[in-house]
Amino acid sequence: MRHEPASVYAKHLDVETKHLHGVMYALTGMSFLEWQRRYLLLxxxxxxxxxxxxxxxxxxxxxxxxxxxxxxxxxxxxxxxxSEWRKL
Incomplete structure:
Protein backbone atom coordinates (compact mmCIF):
# COMPACT_ATOMS: atom_id res chain seq x y z
CA MET A 1 0.00 0.00 0.00
CA ARG A 2 1.33 3.38 -0.95
CA HIS A 3 0.18 6.94 -0.58
CA GLU A 4 -1.88 7.04 -3.79
CA PRO A 5 -5.42 8.22 -4.54
CA ALA A 6 -8.21 5.63 -4.58
CA SER A 7 -8.49 6.10 -8.34
CA VAL A 8 -5.00 4.61 -8.81
CA TYR A 9 -5.99 1.46 -6.93
CA ALA A 10 -9.33 1.27 -8.74
CA LYS A 11 -7.52 1.45 -12.08
CA HIS A 12 -5.18 -1.39 -11.07
CA LEU A 13 -8.20 -3.46 -10.03
CA ASP A 14 -10.09 -2.49 -13.20
CA VAL A 15 -13.08 -1.18 -11.25
CA GLU A 16 -14.71 2.22 -10.88
CA THR A 17 -13.45 4.35 -8.00
CA LYS A 18 -16.99 4.56 -6.63
CA HIS A 19 -17.20 0.75 -6.59
CA LEU A 20 -13.90 0.51 -4.71
CA HIS A 21 -15.19 2.96 -2.10
CA GLY A 22 -18.40 0.94 -1.71
CA VAL A 23 -16.63 -2.39 -1.36
CA MET A 24 -14.15 -1.00 1.17
CA TYR A 25 -16.98 0.42 3.27
CA ALA A 26 -18.95 -2.83 3.08
CA LEU A 27 -15.92 -4.90 4.13
CA THR A 28 -14.42 -2.61 6.77
CA GLY A 29 -17.07 -0.11 7.82
CA MET A 30 -14.58 2.62 6.87
CA SER A 31 -14.17 4.78 3.84
CA PHE A 32 -11.24 3.95 1.58
CA LEU A 33 -9.45 7.09 2.76
CA GLU A 34 -9.87 6.21 6.46
CA TRP A 35 -8.74 2.63 5.89
CA GLN A 36 -5.78 3.82 3.82
CA ARG A 37 -4.79 6.39 6.45
CA ARG A 38 -4.85 3.77 9.22
CA TYR A 39 -2.92 1.26 7.15
CA LEU A 40 -0.30 3.79 6.08
CA LEU A 41 0.11 4.99 9.66
CA LEU A 42 0.75 1.43 10.85
CA SER A 83 12.57 11.11 13.97
CA GLU A 84 11.39 11.88 17.53
CA TRP A 85 8.85 9.03 17.42
CA ARG A 86 11.61 6.66 16.33
CA LYS A 87 13.50 7.39 19.57
CA LEU A 88 10.52 6.49 21.81
Whole structure:
Protein backbone atom coordinates (compact mmCIF):
# COMPACT_ATOMS: atom_id res chain seq x y z
CA MET A 1 0.00 0.00 0.00
CA ARG A 2 1.33 3.38 -0.95
CA HIS A 3 0.18 6.94 -0.58
CA GLU A 4 -1.88 7.04 -3.79
CA PRO A 5 -5.42 8.22 -4.54
CA ALA A 6 -8.21 5.63 -4.58
CA SER A 7 -8.49 6.10 -8.34
CA VAL A 8 -5.00 4.61 -8.81
CA TYR A 9 -5.99 1.46 -6.93
CA ALA A 10 -9.33 1.27 -8.74
CA LYS A 11 -7.52 1.45 -12.08
CA HIS A 12 -5.18 -1.39 -11.07
CA LEU A 13 -8.20 -3.46 -10.03
CA ASP A 14 -10.09 -2.49 -13.20
CA VAL A 15 -13.08 -1.18 -11.25
CA GLU A 16 -14.71 2.22 -10.88
CA THR A 17 -13.45 4.35 -8.00
CA LYS A 18 -16.99 4.56 -6.63
CA HIS A 19 -17.20 0.75 -6.59
CA LEU A 20 -13.90 0.51 -4.71
CA HIS A 21 -15.19 2.96 -2.10
CA GLY A 22 -18.40 0.94 -1.71
CA VAL A 23 -16.63 -2.39 -1.36
CA MET A 24 -14.15 -1.00 1.17
CA TYR A 25 -16.98 0.42 3.27
CA ALA A 26 -18.95 -2.83 3.08
CA LEU A 27 -15.92 -4.90 4.13
CA THR A 28 -14.42 -2.61 6.77
CA GLY A 29 -17.07 -0.11 7.82
CA MET A 30 -14.58 2.62 6.87
CA SER A 31 -14.17 4.78 3.84
CA PHE A 32 -11.24 3.95 1.58
CA LEU A 33 -9.45 7.09 2.76
CA GLU A 34 -9.87 6.21 6.46
CA TRP A 35 -8.74 2.63 5.89
CA GLN A 36 -5.78 3.82 3.82
CA ARG A 37 -4.79 6.39 6.45
CA ARG A 38 -4.85 3.77 9.22
CA TYR A 39 -2.92 1.26 7.15
CA LEU A 40 -0.30 3.79 6.08
CA LEU A 41 0.11 4.99 9.66
CA LEU A 42 0.75 1.43 10.85
CA UNK A 43 3.18 0.92 7.98
CA UNK A 44 5.05 4.16 8.73
CA UNK A 45 5.33 3.28 12.42
CA UNK A 46 6.62 -0.18 11.58
CA UNK A 47 9.19 1.17 9.12
CA UNK A 48 10.37 3.76 11.62
CA UNK A 49 10.59 1.18 14.39
CA UNK A 50 11.94 -1.88 12.58
CA UNK A 51 14.19 -0.62 9.79
CA UNK A 52 17.30 1.47 9.38
CA UNK A 53 15.65 3.48 6.59
CA UNK A 54 15.81 7.23 7.16
CA UNK A 55 12.69 9.38 6.88
CA UNK A 56 13.42 10.34 3.27
CA UNK A 57 13.77 6.69 2.27
CA UNK A 58 10.51 5.83 4.01
CA UNK A 59 8.76 8.79 2.36
CA UNK A 60 9.96 7.64 -1.07
CA UNK A 61 9.07 4.01 -0.35
CA UNK A 62 5.54 5.05 0.60
CA UNK A 63 5.27 7.32 -2.49
CA UNK A 64 5.08 10.65 -0.70
CA UNK A 65 6.31 13.48 -2.90
CA UNK A 66 8.95 14.55 -0.40
CA UNK A 67 10.19 14.09 3.13
CA UNK A 68 8.35 17.31 4.01
CA UNK A 69 5.04 15.95 2.69
CA UNK A 70 5.59 12.73 4.66
CA UNK A 71 6.35 14.64 7.86
CA UNK A 72 3.41 17.02 7.39
CA UNK A 73 1.11 14.02 7.00
CA UNK A 74 2.61 12.08 9.89
CA UNK A 75 3.20 14.72 12.60
CA UNK A 76 -0.49 15.33 13.39
CA UNK A 77 -1.09 11.56 13.58
CA UNK A 78 1.93 10.81 15.79
CA UNK A 79 1.96 14.02 17.81
CA UNK A 80 5.67 14.47 17.10
CA UNK A 81 8.21 14.44 14.27
CA UNK A 82 8.95 10.97 12.82
CA SER A 83 12.57 11.11 13.97
CA GLU A 84 11.39 11.88 17.53
CA TRP A 85 8.85 9.03 17.42
CA ARG A 86 11.61 6.66 16.33
CA LYS A 87 13.50 7.39 19.57
CA LEU A 88 10.52 6.49 21.81
Missing amino acids: MAKELLRDTDMNCLEIARFMHFGSNTAFSQWLVPLLGCHP
